[in-house]
Amino acid sequence: MISIRAASDQDADDLPDIERSSGAIFREWPGLEWIADDTVQSADQHRALIAQGVALVAEDWESGVVGFLNGELTPDGLHIWQIAVHHDWQGQGIGRRLIAAAGRTAAERGAKALTLTTFRDVPWNEPYYQRLGFRTLADDAITPRLLKVIENEGKAGIPVELRCAMVMQL
Ligand SMILES: CC(C)(COP(=O)(O)OP(=O)(O)OC[C@H]1O[C@@H](n2cnc3c(N)ncnc32)[C@H](O)[C@@H]1OP(=O)(O)O)[C@@H](O)C(=O)NCCC(=O)NCCS
Numbered sequence: 001m002i003s004i005r006a007a008s009d010q011d012a013d014d015l016p017d018i019e020r021s022s023g024a025i026f027r028e029w030p031g032l033e034w035i036a037d038d039t040v041q042s043a044d045q046h047r048a049l050i051a052q053g054v055a056l057v058a059e060d061w062e063s064g065v066v067g068f069l070n071g072e073l074t075p076d077g078l079h080i081w082q083i084a085v086h087h088d089w090q091g092q093g094i095g096r097r098l099i100a101a102a103g104r105t106a107a108e109r110g111a112k113a114l115t116l117t118t119f120r121d122v123p124w125n126e127p128y129y130q131r132l133g134f135r136t137l138a139d140d141a142i143t144p145r146l147l148k149v150i151e152n153e154g155k156a157g158i159p160v161e162l163r164c165a166m167v168m169q170l
Helices: 009-028 033-037 043-052 094-108 126-132 144-155
Strands: 002-006 054-060 064-074 077-085 113-119 163-169
Touching: 002 094, 009 033, 009 043, 009 064, 009 077, 043 054, 043 064, 054 094, 064 094, 064 113, 077 094, 094 113, 094 126, 113 126, 113 144, 126 163, 144 163
Parallel strands: 077 113
Antiparallel strands: 002 054, 054 064, 064 077, 113 163
């Protein structure tokens, strides 16, 4: 049985492996197979977001932590930096529950929206978030902050033409 709770410092060391495992799904998507072996957030980055941002984990009562979501409050909403579910646990609604919990946490902290950037067209990215209530921003509607996020992704080697910015009003 899965429950969603706030992440604690004790979780941080386990989260990079969960993200690594989650990325295996990209081996199914021609052209993005390399994401499966890409860099993941470090335990220190997790600790920083646990301390200063929003950090949630999905925990199974037998297996322990199997997924996480983290982000930061910005003037235009809670920006989700990463969501990842261990490969063995995908497709069971855990991602959906993490996003719903992020929405509740964001609203409690006064945020009016969730934002994120993701891969266009990949079934478990843009279309999935659209099914959860996000909308894709047209190029001329992307805020300067989100443009900067995409620009930084480009500097990190991600082809920016494959990325989109999305928002869900709370
Ligand atoms: C995105 C992610 C967190 C979703 O977690 P999850 O627990 O599997 O999410 P859910 O079970 O709520 O839903 C998975 C959705 O992906 C879709 N999906 C999953 N695997 C799929 C596949 N192989 N082909 C097509 N669609 C697939 C499902 O149809 C489902 O959507 P639906 O509920 O609308 O039908 C998970 O896929 C993951 O960790 N991916 C790798 C990391 C990643 O892409 N992070 C997002 C960065 S923006």
